[in-house]
Structures are given as structure tokens and as C-alpha cells.
Amino acid sequence: MGRKKAFRWRRQLAAALLLAVACAAIWAWWEAQHWTPSRAEYPVQGVLLGETDGGVDFRALQAIGANFVYVEASKGASGRDRAFSANLAALQGGTLPFGAVHEYDPCVPAERQAGNFVTMVPRNAGMLPPVIALDKLASSCGDPAIEQGLEAELTTFINQVEGHSGQPVILRLSEAFEAEHAIAARIERNLWLERAYLEPEYGGRPFTLWTANPGLATEVTQEPVRWVVAQP
Numbered sequence: 001m002g003r004k005k006a007f008r009w010r011r012q013l014a015a016a017l018l019l020a021v022a023c024a025a026i027w028a029w030w031e032a033q034h035w036t037p038s039r040a041e042y043p044v045q046g047v048l049l050g051e052t053d054g055g056v057d058f059r060a061l062q063a064i065g066a067n068f069v070y071v072e073a074s075k076g077a078s079g080r081d082r083a084f085s086a087n088l089a090a091l092q093g094g095t096l097p098f099g100a101v102h103e104y105d106p107c108v109p110a111e112r113q114a115g116n117f118v119t120m121v122p123r124n125a126g127m128l129p130p131v132i133a134l135d136k137l138a139s140s141c142g143d144p145a146i147e148q149g150l151e152a153e154l155t156t157f158i159n160q161v162e163g164h165s166g167q168p169v170i171l172r173l174s175e176a177f178e179a180e181h182a183i184a185a186r187i188e189r190n191l192w193l194e195r196a197y198l199e200p201e202y203g204g205r206p207f208t209l210w211t212a213n214p215g216l217a218t219e220v221t222q223e224p225v226r227w228v229v230a231q232p
Contacts, residue, residue: 034216034217035213035216036065036212036213036216036227036229039065041232042212042230042232043232044067044068044230044232045066045067045227045228045229045230046066046067046068046227046228046229047066047068047069047216047225047227047228048069048070048071048072048101048211048225048226048228049069049070049072049083049087049225049226050071050072050081050083050084051081051082051083051084053083053225054221054222054223055222056090056221056225057220058090058091058094058096059094060220061218061220061221062094062095062096063220064218066096067096067097068096068097068098068099068128068230069087069091069096069097069099070098070099070100070128070131070228071083071084071087071088071091071098071099071100071101072084072100072101072103073100073101073102073117073120073121074100074102074103074113074116074117074120075102075103075116076103076104076105076107076108076112076113076116077105077109077112077113077115077116078116079103080116080120084100084120088100088122097128098127099127099128099129099130099131100121100127100131101130101131101132101133101172102116102117102121102130102131102133102161103133103135103136104132104134104135104136104154104157105136106136106138106140106141106146106150106153106154107136107138107140107141107143107146109153110153110154110157110160111156113157114156114157114161117130117160117161117164118160118161121165123164123165123166125166127165129168129169129170129190130161130162130165130167130169130170131169131170131171131172131192132154132157132158132161132169132170132171132172133172134171134172134173134174134177134181134183135174135176137176137177137180138150138181139180150181151181151183151186154183154187155187158187158189168189168190170191170208170209171183171184171187171189171190171191171192172191172192172194172209173191173192173193173194173202173203174194175193175195175200178202178203179202184203184204184205185204190207190208190209191203191206191207191208191209192207192208192209192210192211192228193209193210193211194210195210195211195212196211196212196213196214196215197212197213206231207231208230208231209228209230211226211227211228212227212228213226213227214226214227
């Protein structure tokens with residue numbers, strides 16, 4: 001009888017422990033989905049949006065704490081975000097500061113990419129500084145000459161975008177891109193770094209923007225959004 005009681009007790013204890021672990025995992029998942037950095041530490045916070053985020057009510061987004069918006073605009077020589085025109089029109093009619101993002105393709109000549117960007121993004125001094133997203137590695141192009149000439153081509157693109165916008169660009173560097181190309185140390189522009197929940201340090205110098213939660217669930221968007229904070 002004693003053995004049966006001991007066995008039953010151990011089984012109940014194991015079940016209780018499994019339940020506790022499951023509850024902790026659910027709580028951690030919920031916290032991760034809804035976490036944003038402290039406003040005391042990062043007073044200015046905003047979002048990055050594109051066509052994959054679906055329709056967005058920018059007034060509602062502002063009401064829950066977004067202080068700025070970046071919207072994806074162009075990619076490479078001909079890629080265009082299908083939501084950009086609608087997002088731009090909505091933002092131009094509101095009060096949220098906003099800017100545009102170009103996804104840089106190292107396999108494509110700088111002039112062709114610049115043509116795509118300036119066609120998509122209007123010259124508007126009231127917009128936030130343009131952002132160049134650097135994620136695709138030059139090694140993926142399969143041409144050593146492209147890898148060797150990356151800095152020169154990227155500098156050409158930066159100069160053309162800055163000439164169009166009248167503002168210095170921000171470089172949004174993925175950790176993989178920086179590890180392979182070390183652009184942060186070679187091109188002096190403000191940095192936008194990415195790392196979920198933990199402050200990134202891979203840029204080697206302070207960041208200006210940080211994607212702190214790449215999948216923030218909100219009550220005003222159908223899909224999770226990329227939550228970004230600005231360095232005070």
C-alpha cells in the first residue's frame with residue numbers, strides 16, 4: 001500500500017511540474033509577443049511596415065504608442081512594395097513622422113537601384129531620413145568582383161539617394177551582413193541594428209535605431225509588427 005501511495009504521489013508531482021512548465025512556457029510566449037522596451041529608457045518608439053503586414057490604421061497605431069513609422073518602398077532594381085503607395089498616402093494625411101526603406105541588392109548595379117528608389121519615393125524634406133536595408137550578402141551573387149566592389153557600389157547608391165532626399169541615409173544592417181562585410185566601420189552613417197529583446201552590439205558603435213521586437217502583437221493590427229526604438 002505504501003508503494004502505491006508513493007507511486008501515486010510521484011505521478012501527481014510529475015504532472016504538477018509538467019503543468020507548471022507548460023504554464024511558464026505559455027506566459028513566456030505571451031510576454032515575448034507583447035514586449036517592448038521601457039519608455040523610460042527609450043521614449044521614442046515606432047514600427048517598420050510593409051505589404052506583409054496587411055492593412056494598418058495609423059491613427060490607431062499612434063494611439064497605442066507609435067511615435068514614427070518606416071515603410072518598405074523599393075527593392076533592388078525593380079522591386080516595389082505593393083502597400084507603399086497606400087501607406088504613403090495615409091501617412092501624408094496624418095501626423096506621424098515617416099520614412100522609406102530600400103532593400104539593397106548587392107548583385108544589382110547601384111544606378112539601377114537608385115532609379116527604382118527615386119521613382120518610388122517622393123522628394124519630401126519632411127520625411128525621416130531614408131533607410132538602406134543591408135541583408136543580402138554579396139557572396140550570394142557568385143561573383144568575386146561584386147564582393148570586392150561592394151563598398152564602392154554601395155557608396156554610389158548612398159550618394160544618389162542622399163542627393164534625392166537631401167538627408168544622410170541610415171544603414172539597417174543585419175548581423176550576418178555586418179559579420180561578412182564590416183560596413184559599419186567603413187561607411188560613416190547612422191546604424192539601425194536588429195536583435196529580438198536584447199540590445200545589439202554587433203555594429204561596433206552605438207545604434208540610432210533598433211528592431212527590438214520583430215513580432216509584436218497589438219490590438220490594432222491583424223498581423224504582428226516589427227517594433228523599433230530610437231536611441232535617446
